[in-house]
Structures are given as C-alpha cells and as structure tokens.
Amino acid sequence: MEKGKEPVMDCPETRPIAPVVVRKSPASTIPVVLHVNGQEHRIKVRRQDRLSSVLRDALGLTGLKEGCLEGECGACTVLLDDMPVNACLVLAFQADARKITTVEGVENADGSLSPLQQAFLDRGAVQCGYCTPGMVMAAHGLLLQNPRPSESEIREGLGGNLCRCTGFQTIVEAVKTVAEL
Amino acid sequence: MNGRTGVARPRTVDEVTAATRGLDGRIAYVAGATDLIIAQDGIPWPDLVIDITQVAGFNTVEVSRGFIRIGAATTMTTLSNHKTIGTEMMALARAAAKVGSVQIRNRATIGGNIASAMPAGDLLPALHCLGARIGILRRDGLHETLGFEAVVVGRGETCLGNGDLITTIYLPRETPKRRISAFVKTGPREVLTIARLGVAASIRLNPKLNRVEDARVVAGALAPVPLRMHQVEATLRDREIGQPLADDFLFALSQAVDAAIPGRHSQPYKRRAITGLGLDLLQQLFNREFDIPSVQAEPA
Incomplete structure (x- = not known):
C-alpha cells in the first residue's frame, strides 16, 4: 500500500471535552478490596506495590515466591479472575475488587491436597x-x-x-x- | 507540580483528559503494567499514574464493515483468541500468541506494546504490515488518528508527548480469503522469548487465489523500528505462487538483512535465520511446503 493511499475509516471525530471530577487517591496509599481465596481483605497499598509483595507481606500468603521480579520465572504465579498472571508484574492497586487465587486457595475444602x-x-x-x-x-x-x-x-x-x-x-x-x- | 499526584482510575475518555489538566509533572499511563513495573524499578515514579484499564471501550474489540477497532487496553490473550482477528488478521493473532508467556499475555496489552516501541515488540511488524492506524488522545483532549509509521518513530520513541494516550487501533478489513497475513519469530527459547528476529507479511491474492497481487513484508528486531522491506515485497507482487516465487523471496530476505545490519555481529546469524523464518512464513501464507534454495546468497 502506498503512502497517501491509506483506507479512509470511520474514526472518532475531534470534539470538545467537558470538565469532570476524577476519583483520585493521595500518593501515599490507596484503599483496595482484595478478594483472595474467597476472603475479602480491605487494605491500603502504595501505588508502586506489586501484588506479589502485598500478598506475601501484608496478607502472609507466602506460598508464592518472588524469584526474578521480572516475569521470567513464574514462581509468583497467581490467578487473577481465574487467569494466571505474574503477581510480581501486577500493580496491587489494579487488583482492587478482583478475584485472586493463590496456591493456598487450591486445596480441597477439608484441607487435603487437590x-x-x-x-x-x-x-x-x-x-x-x-x-x-x-x-x-x-x-x-x-x-x-x-x-x-x-x-x-x-x-x-x-x-x-x-x-x-x-x-x-x-x-x-x-x-x-x-x-x- | 500542583500536588494532584498519585493515581487516577478514569472510567471515560473525558475523565482521562480531566485527570491530566493543569498537571506539570510526568504522567504515565498504565494498562497491564508488565513493562512499567520493570522500567520503574529503583527509580522515582511518575507524578501521576493513570490506569486506563477501566476506561469504557478500551478493553473491547469491535468488528464493523470497514475495519476492526481494538481498544488500547486489550490483552494479548484476547487478541490471540478473537475469532475475526484469527481469521482475517492472522499476523496479529499469531504475534499476540507469541508474546511472553500465558501469564504475560493475560496482562500485556496492544497499546502498551506500541507505546513501548521496542525493536523486538512482537505486535509491531504485524500492525505495520496490516496497515494499522492508531487513534491518539492528545493531552488537550483532541483526538487524532495516525498511520503506524507516524506513531512508532525510533527505538523506544513514539510521537506521543507527555500526557498523550493511545486509545484505539484500527485495522482495515478487506475481502476475506484474498487477504492473508502471517507472522513468524525466533529467539533463544520457544516460549517467553524476546524476538531476535520477526517477520510479518500481509498479501492480497487474485480472485483465482493462485497469484499474489500485492504484498507488505515487515521485519521486527532488525532495525530500531519495524522495517518494511520493499525489495522483498517486489519478489511477491504480481507473481504466481510456486517455488520460483519462494526462491526469490528467500534470497531477497537475506539481502534485506545484509542491507539493514552490514558488519553487525548478528548479521551472519540473522541472514540465515531469516531464510528459515521465510519458509515458515510462506507455509503459513500459502498452506504448502516449499524447498530451501540450494544456493544461499553470500553476505554483501
């Protein structure tokens, strides 16, 4: 396709923006509700906190491991809304109101291994x-x-x-x- | 800086614009955060982090008559599983399926891949060869739609200023069956690998499906930005599908590597690797096997 012959598409028109109020939190902490292994946790996190460190350090769920902290090793894998993610590469505040499953939540209801x-x-x-x-x-x-x-x-x-x-x-x-x- | 720092989680485009209004500091948009968390490790964070994952329309893929509209926060997993993308935009579906691991693909997004503008960004050659246009929300609230080449301009460089945001990716649709695309990549590992080399191609066939009418071929990880290889395209354009086409195509790919990275330590490897990738690419495009040419082009 030659330059200048791009297909014409129905894209959004330029339009004025009305001022609105945005929900914002102070830089220090952000209140979140984490639904972890069926339990609700109301905690405050800093915006830079990784989900992996919040789960381990704030909630004591030390099953997951922080190995490489860059998504290479997978030792921190948890499920976010039933999808595997690297908890070290998830910002904790983005997990607000989401369903989280850690290895502690996989066992059977009677505590035996799955x-x-x-x-x-x-x-x-x-x-x-x-x-x-x-x-x-x-x-x-x-x-x-x-x-x-x-x-x-x-x-x-x-x-x-x-x-x-x-x-x-x-x-x-x-x-x-x-x-x- | 006016003290309006921290985090914003807008739900509409208007709220995005309002969040940045009057702020002097650095603004970072975040979706999957897979790049941001690593990039920010150990250095001060931006003054305002804006999570765009909850903005209406940013997570959806809409198919209309003329184009496919993809929200910027659409994940690699969604792209690789989407039915229409999988049938009409195979290059993009395959590129998305080759990003990182399952864990990464469940978080990483198309907007982030473009905004990071890394030479090895897997979606970039696919988007370029598919003629993607990128919808941008400028900080002043104006919308703009630009061609791919106007957005990704250098290694890690885009046309985006502080506070500008990629909102949408538009892919033009053409007659199904006659428009075919493919993507291949190679790296140190099969999974979770940063591409050493990637190639995407998009071709249009004649109505009888035995000749190539038009072609776009783009290499990734060969230059600071996805590299459109015009001389390689010429070996496909207006040609009958067959071994002579394959011979010329594979020869031209090696020559394109020689021209792109002469004398680079990776040149001897990449000029051979691209022949193997080219064979896989032809197989994806035409659904048949081709032979490796007996005579390999020598380095220029």
Missing part, C-alpha cells in the same frame, strides 16, 4: 519446591480454561515457569494425569 497437588507429589514433580506453587497455579489456571489439554498445550501453559531441579518432565506428567481424569 488432585493436581497430589499428582505433583505422586509423580515426583517437586524437588526443592521453590517453583512448585507457581507451577501448580499455572497448571490450575490452564485446567480451568482447558480441562483436557494436550501435552503440547501443557508445555505451552507452563512455558512461563522455570524449574531448576526436576527437568520439567515429571511436572508435565503430573499435569497430564489430572488432565486425563
């Missing part, structure tokens, strides 16, 4: 354990979206999580056993 967690143990998919909460949450999120994933879909779903011990094979096998149930 089938997915049990499969990790049965398959030897846990060694040092540092990556495990993130792996479990990435797999849990995958299975919520796609209950019968293929092996390649499992590998793709876990691609954002690094493990330095087990070599991934046992982790993929653990997820497969649950996917095949």
Whole structure:
C-alpha cells in the first residue's frame, strides 16, 4: 500500500471535552478490596506495590515466591479472575475488587491436597519446591480454561515457569494425569 | 507540580483528559503494567499514574464493515483468541500468541506494546504490515488518528508527548480469503522469548487465489523500528505462487538483512535465520511446503 493511499475509516471525530471530577487517591496509599481465596481483605497499598509483595507481606500468603521480579520465572504465579498472571508484574492497586487465587486457595475444602497437588507429589514433580506453587497455579489456571489439554498445550501453559531441579518432565506428567481424569 | 499526584482510575475518555489538566509533572499511563513495573524499578515514579484499564471501550474489540477497532487496553490473550482477528488478521493473532508467556499475555496489552516501541515488540511488524492506524488522545483532549509509521518513530520513541494516550487501533478489513497475513519469530527459547528476529507479511491474492497481487513484508528486531522491506515485497507482487516465487523471496530476505545490519555481529546469524523464518512464513501464507534454495546468497 502506498503512502497517501491509506483506507479512509470511520474514526472518532475531534470534539470538545467537558470538565469532570476524577476519583483520585493521595500518593501515599490507596484503599483496595482484595478478594483472595474467597476472603475479602480491605487494605491500603502504595501505588508502586506489586501484588506479589502485598500478598506475601501484608496478607502472609507466602506460598508464592518472588524469584526474578521480572516475569521470567513464574514462581509468583497467581490467578487473577481465574487467569494466571505474574503477581510480581501486577500493580496491587489494579487488583482492587478482583478475584485472586493463590496456591493456598487450591486445596480441597477439608484441607487435603487437590488432585493436581497430589499428582505433583505422586509423580515426583517437586524437588526443592521453590517453583512448585507457581507451577501448580499455572497448571490450575490452564485446567480451568482447558480441562483436557494436550501435552503440547501443557508445555505451552507452563512455558512461563522455570524449574531448576526436576527437568520439567515429571511436572508435565503430573499435569497430564489430572488432565486425563 | 500542583500536588494532584498519585493515581487516577478514569472510567471515560473525558475523565482521562480531566485527570491530566493543569498537571506539570510526568504522567504515565498504565494498562497491564508488565513493562512499567520493570522500567520503574529503583527509580522515582511518575507524578501521576493513570490506569486506563477501566476506561469504557478500551478493553473491547469491535468488528464493523470497514475495519476492526481494538481498544488500547486489550490483552494479548484476547487478541490471540478473537475469532475475526484469527481469521482475517492472522499476523496479529499469531504475534499476540507469541508474546511472553500465558501469564504475560493475560496482562500485556496492544497499546502498551506500541507505546513501548521496542525493536523486538512482537505486535509491531504485524500492525505495520496490516496497515494499522492508531487513534491518539492528545493531552488537550483532541483526538487524532495516525498511520503506524507516524506513531512508532525510533527505538523506544513514539510521537506521543507527555500526557498523550493511545486509545484505539484500527485495522482495515478487506475481502476475506484474498487477504492473508502471517507472522513468524525466533529467539533463544520457544516460549517467553524476546524476538531476535520477526517477520510479518500481509498479501492480497487474485480472485483465482493462485497469484499474489500485492504484498507488505515487515521485519521486527532488525532495525530500531519495524522495517518494511520493499525489495522483498517486489519478489511477491504480481507473481504466481510456486517455488520460483519462494526462491526469490528467500534470497531477497537475506539481502534485506545484509542491507539493514552490514558488519553487525548478528548479521551472519540473522541472514540465515531469516531464510528459515521465510519458509515458515510462506507455509503459513500459502498452506504448502516449499524447498530451501540450494544456493544461499553470500553476505554483501
């Protein structure tokens, strides 16, 4: 397509803007309501706070790990509205009023391990354990979206999580056993 | 600075404009925050952070007769799963599906990918080859729509001034089936990889679907901005689909690398890598296999 011959499209017209009042919070803290593992938490966060540090330090949910703090390792994976995210790359104030699930919220109601967690143990998919909460949450999120994933879909779903011990094979096998149930 | 600092969470475009009015300091718009959090680590934050994820229309994809309208805060996951984008704008759907990991794609947005303007930004070559136009809200409240090349102007550089905001991406629709696009990339890993090289192509076929009428081919991570490769396009334009077309196309891709990064340490790698990417690209476009040319072009 040559320059100057771009297709004409129906784009918004330039228009005047009426003054309005915007909800704003002081720079120091922002009140938020976090719905974590079915419990409501009313807390104040700073605008630069990462969701991972708020969950760990303010709410004591230390299952998730802050490994790389740049979205590489996946150890901080939690579900935000049932979708896996790197909690280290989510601003805590943006999680206001959203549903958050951490690894502490995956177990069965009676406190026993979920089938997915049990499969990790049965398959030897846990060694040092540092990556495990993130792996479990990435797999849990995958299975919520796609209950019968293929092996390649499992590998793709876990691609954002690094493990330095087990070599991934046992982790993929653990997820497969649950996917095949 | 007037003390109106902190965070704003506007719900309308009018509220966005009102939030910035009269503020002297630095303004940062944030959607998925996947880039912002890393960029701001250890340095002072902007005076005002404006979360645009709740602005009406910013999370939606609307398909109308002439174009697809994508809100700036639409996530990579939404783009890669969208039915019409997946059938008519395959280059964009594939590029979005190749960004980072599931976790990143659930947060990262199309507006952020453009505003960051990084050479390896996966959506950028796709948007360029699809003829995207970018809707911008200037800080004074005026709306403007610009072509892709007028928005992404350098490595990490855009036409956006402090307080200007990308609101919308418009993709022109053309006759389905005859307009085909594709995207390929390569990097150190299969998943969660920053592209060493990416190529997007968009072609229009003749009514019999056996000849290419028109083509746009754009490389990512080869230059500070997505690089439109006119000589590569010429090897596709007005040609019958077949091995001779593939031979000329792949040869021209290597030559385009030689011309873009002569003497760079990555030149020997990229001029070969782009041949493999080119084969994958042709396979996506034409849904058939092609052979690797027996004679490789030598570095210029």
